Amino acid sequence: MAARKSSDNLKEVIRDFRRDQVIDVARRLFGERGTTEVSMDEIAAEAGVARSTVYVYFANRDELLRACLQRMLNQLLESIAVDWERDTEPAQRLRTLIGGMFERLDDNPAFFRLALVTQEAVTQGSAAVGSELALIGLEIAGMIDNLYLEGVSSGLFRPMEPDRATSLIGQQIYGAMSVRASELIPIPRADAAAEVTEFILRGLFA
Amino acid sequence: MAARKSSDNLKEVIRDFRRDQVIDVARRLFGERGTTEVSMDEIAAEAGVARSTVYVYFANRDELLRACLQRMLNQLLESIAVDWERDTEPAQRLRTLIGGMFERLDDNPAFFRLALVTQEAVTQGSAAVGSELALIGLEIAGMIDNLYLEGVSSGLFRPMEPDRATSLIGQQIYGAMSVRASELIPIPRADAAAEVTEFILRGLFA
DNA sequence: AATAAATCGGACACACTGTCCGAAGAATCA
DNA sequence: TGATTCTTCGGACAGTGTGTCCGATTTATT
Numbered sequence: 001m002a003a004r005k006s007s008d009n010l011k012e013v014i015r016d017f018r019r020d021q022v023i024d025v026a027r028r029l030f031g032e033r034g035t036t037e038v039s040m041d042e043i044a045a046e047a048g049v050a051r052s053t054v055y056v057y058f059a060n061r062d063e064l065l066r067a068c069l070q071r072m073l074n075q076l077l078e079s080i081a082v083d084w085e086r087d088t089e090p091a092q093r094l095r096t097l098i099g100g101m102f103e104r105l106d107d108n109p110a111f112f113r114l115a116l117v118t119q120e121a122v123t124q125g126s127a128a129v130g131s132e133l134a135l136i137g138l139e140i141a142g143m144i145d146n147l148y149l150e151g152v153s154s155g156l157f158r159p160m161e162p163d164r165a166t167s168l169i170g171q172q173i174y175g176a177m178s179v180r181a182s183e184l185i186p187i188p189r190a191d192a193a194a195e196v197t198e199f200i201l202r203g204l205f206a
Numbered sequence: 207m208a209a210r211k212s213s214d215n216l217k218e219v220i221r222d223f224r225r226d227q228v229i230d231v232a233r234r235l236f237g238e239r240g241t242t243e244v245s246m247d248e249i250a251a252e253a254g255v256a257r258s259t260v261y262v263y264f265a266n267r268d269e270l271l272r273a274c275l276q277r278m279l280n281q282l283l284e285s286i287a288v289d290w291e292r293d294t295e296p297a298q299r300l301r302t303l304i305g306g307m308f309e310r311l312d313d314n315p316a317f318f319r320l321a322l323v324t325q326e327a328v329t330q331g332s333a334a335v336g337s338e339l340a341l342i343g344l345e346i347a348g349m350i351d352n353l354y355l356e357g358v359s360s361g362l363f364r365p366m367e368p369d370r371a372t373s374l375i376g377q378q379i380y381g382a383m384s385v386r387a388s389e390l391i392p393i394p395r396a397d398a399a400a401e402v403t404e405f406i407l408r409g410l411f412a
Numbered sequence: 413a414a415t416a417a418a419t420c421g422g423a424c425a426c427a428c429t430g431t432c433c434g435a436a437g438a439a440t441c442a
Numbered sequence: 443t444g445a446t447t448c449t450t451c452g453g454a455c456a457g458t459g460t461g462t463c464c465g466a467t468t469t470a471t472t
Contacts, residue, residue, distance in 0.1 A: 036242060039427080039428060039429090040429070040430090041427095041428080049450075050450065050452060050453095051430095052430095052432085052452075052453090053451075055429095055430070056450080060429080061430090164401060167385065168401065168402070170381070171378060171381030171384075171402070172377060172381055174380075175376070175377030175378055175379070175380040175381030175382075178377075178380060178384070179373065179380065195374065196374070199409040200409070203405040203406070203408040220470095245458085245459060245460090246461090255420085256419065256421060256422095257421085257460095257461095258419080258421075258422090258461095258462085258463085259418085259420075261460095261461065262419080265461090266460080266461070267460075267461090
């Protein structure tokens, strides 16, 4: 039984590995040329598998795209989680949150841009995702909500309707990411993050 | 000669009329079901013309989409221009600018969402559009720039690098539009506009 | 009525999607 | 080792959409 189980696990690992392999290729190609301009043939060829094999892993094109975006979001959340736990002061948390997102964005702007652009199509598939701050993801909306409330209770931020405050902060971040993603030569990350953060903080301070 | 000219003009009018007819149908369908989910057949049928006729007016699918977006942007600019000329005080200008954009957005959220989402794909075709604030369009970026500079010279706004100030304002507006466009039941327009405006103003005040 | 232009409708080649299946290969088990 | 099971391969397939083309038909102009 133990052998059987480990065998199954190994298979799952291999399966996941290949899956990720395809996802990585797809993500790159989608980012380079846009979702509609890349055929399943190309993705399969570039990933070194048969086209029919891709369909073993992903039911269809949409699901592959969904997987690409899901993967990106996960990486984003992972990379932010560390800094998030380290800082507890609200203003600093906002700073590192924005810095972390920019960092991730700079890592793969092409696909990030695509993600921002494609969000609609993807979220309409999964009913769990609300419309507000759909892109940035509910987790990040939660983080923003959290840091805002802390800021209010410590007297740093002025009190507002929490949902609205979260929305305003998220809007600014969303906009900043969108703009940065489509800039050919974005300004230095640290500067951009500081600038956006200070602007938001001005809007929040008591 | 005069007759010939008027004849040509009439033809142009008819041509433009039919063109717009197709654009309106396409815009509706694209908005309802997304760009990739609507065939040229459907658009032609719905517009009451033959498919081959559509190809007389638009070289291909992309160009039709481009025309749809162009039309929307034009309508947006037109609807804003009036208010813009009426107000001269910077804070008030910002208010009416944002209000005007929200108004236009509420008018056809589905396609507006699509426009926000599709912007990338479209602007990459026309080299004239810069990366910064690509969506909102250079004209609107110019308006923002203008009102910011006026605000600074009247001592209302604190001095910053004008490009950065414009970018920050634009980002917030862009984000607010994106979020509003994807909300099922957006909060009342006046409230939303006021809220966003105040938030931005707080970031700008001296 | 004659002429010119726009539209129609359908045929065409081409490309891509998603499905299917038998053959070949690799890993696992007895 | 040989038998079994799982995965991948490669190609065939129907279905759908795109963009092009052209002769026939309608509509406007003179």
